[in-house]
Amino acid sequence: MESLVFFSPVKPAETPEQHARRAMKIYDKAGFAQQIVKDDLVALKQHLGEKGGDGYLRPPIATAFARAVSKAGGKPFVTDSTTLYRGQRSTAVDYLNLCQAHGFTAEALGCPVIIADGLRGNSQVMVKIMGKHYQQVPISSAAYHADALVIVSHVTGHCVSGYAAAIKNVAMGLVSRAGKMSQHHGNFPIIDAEKCTACGTCARWCPAEAITVKKVAKLDQTKCIGCGECLAVCRFDAVGGAWGEVAERLQEKMAEHCLGVHQIHRDKICYFNFATHISSECDCFGIKQKAECPDLGIIAGSDPVAVDQATIDLLRERRSTDLFHDLRPEIDHEIQLRHGEDIGLGTRKYKLVTVK
Numbered sequence: 612m613e614s615l616v617f618f619s620p621v622k623p624a625e626t627p628e629q630h631a632r633r634a635m636k637i638y639d640k641a642g643f644a645q646q647i648v649k650d651d652l653v654a655l656k657q658h659l660g661e662k663g664g665d666g667y668l669r670p671p672i673a674t675a676f677a678r679a680v681s682k683a684g685g686k687p688f689v690t691d692s693t694t695l696y697r698g699q700r701s702t703a704v705d706y707l708n709l710c711q712a713h714g715f716t717a718e719a720l721g722c723p724v725i726i727a728d729g730l731r732g733n734s735q736v737m738v739k740i741m742g743k744h745y746q747q748v749p750i751s752s753a754a755y756h757a758d759a760l761v762i763v764s765h766v767t768g769h770c771v772s773g774y775a776a777a778i779k780n781v782a783m784g785l786v787s788r789a790g791k792m793s794q795h796h797g798n799f800p801i802i803d804a805e806k807c808t809a810c811g812t813c814a815r816w817c818p819a820e821a822i823t824v825k826k827v828a829k830l831d832q833t834k835c836i837g838c839g840e841c842l843a844v845c846r847f848d849a850v851g852g853a854w855g856e857v858a859e860r861l862q863e864k865m866a867e868h869c870l871g872v873h874q875i876h877r878d879k880i881c882y883f884n885f886a887t888h889i890s891s892e893c894d895c896f897g898i899k900q901k902a903e904c905p906d907l908g909i910i911a912g913s914d915p916v917a918v919d920q921a922t923i924d925l926l927r928e929r930r931s932t933d934l935f936h937d938l939r940p941e942i943d944h945e946i947q948l949r950h951g952e953d954i955g956l957g958t959r960k961y962k963l964v965t966v967k
């Protein structure tokens with residue numbers, strides 16, 4: 612069986628409003644409004660940006676989805692979960708303050724923002740799955756109790772999984788802190804003392820207080836949860852490790868957490884990937900990042916595996932080379948898709964429908 616995937620190519624330098632209009636054409640063409648019945652509480656899952664970052668999808672996109680959901684009779688709310696690391700989103704209060712600064716206000720969106728996993732990231736419901744690593748996963752309570760979901764993902768590279776879009780957006784963004792921690796558990800980076808300048812950035816970002824910096828940074832493996840933040844934030848290439856093996860385990864765990872959310876909403880969930888301003892790192896990094904290639908377009912469907920596979924394939928076709936492999940040749944970023952298929956999250960076979 613193949614899944615239907617919709618694709619709307621974008622032109623260079625289009626605005627978020629233009630991208631939103633294209634997404635709405637897909638929403639209509641795919642009939643996603645039919646997933647909603649009157650008064651459904653509909654979660655619009657979108658990364659709302661880390662402080663200092665500029666790659667995140669802007670408010671007009673969430674606003675367009677909120678309008679479409681309201682028109683279909685649903686009650687939309689924009690949602691995301693708190694983070695493990697100590698940025699500006701590690702509690703619901705901090706995150707909501709940042710939402711204001713980024714323009715995700717109730718006035719602009721036409722609906723509220725609700726942090727999915729509660730004040731301190733521990734509002735969760737355990738969901739049974741049949742996975743290789745898990746028999747149950749902790750889903751954020753808002754994702755669990757919503758009647759329908761629209762998953763809006765910004766396509767980026769990622770320092771540990773290589774590729775981040777629909778599966779990762781759900782796996783990390785709609786589970787509780789315990790779920791995030793469990794996915795990262797068991798990965799230990801190594802600090803190269805020769806390269807370390809003792810700048811202290813890694814220690815500031817480490818969510819587990821596992822790094823102390825004196826003459827060089829030192830890592831305490833008994834505290835480390837393997838999140839990879841230190842690897843991503845070190846500007847001196849001083850953090851390394853066996854990330855190929857880490858990437859495999861993390862991606863499999865991501866697919867299994869995504870399954871926990873997907874299976875409870877199977878007929879009332881759709882996924883939109885925005886392959887625009889594709890950066891090397893995800894939007895959790897509070898830095899400005901350059902686009903690694905020209906904008907591709909918007910890819911959507913109700914199967915996260917098929918939507919992510921189509922995104923990778925379309926980019927590969929456009930560039931004649933795989934961007935995510937080029938960025939990190941040591942990581943096989945399609946493990947999340949193969950494992951997703953193995954556990955019944957979706958299929959890598961799809962039929963592409965172009966929407967202009």
Ligand code: SF4
Nearest residue numbers: 807808810811813845
């Ligand atoms: S960020 Fe890099 S250079 Fe700075 S203290 Fe950490 S390991 Fe050393």
Ligand code: SF4
Nearest residue numbers: 817835836838839841
């Ligand atoms: S991977 Fe790095 S940032 Fe994450 S917990 Fe371990 S030491 Fe801290």
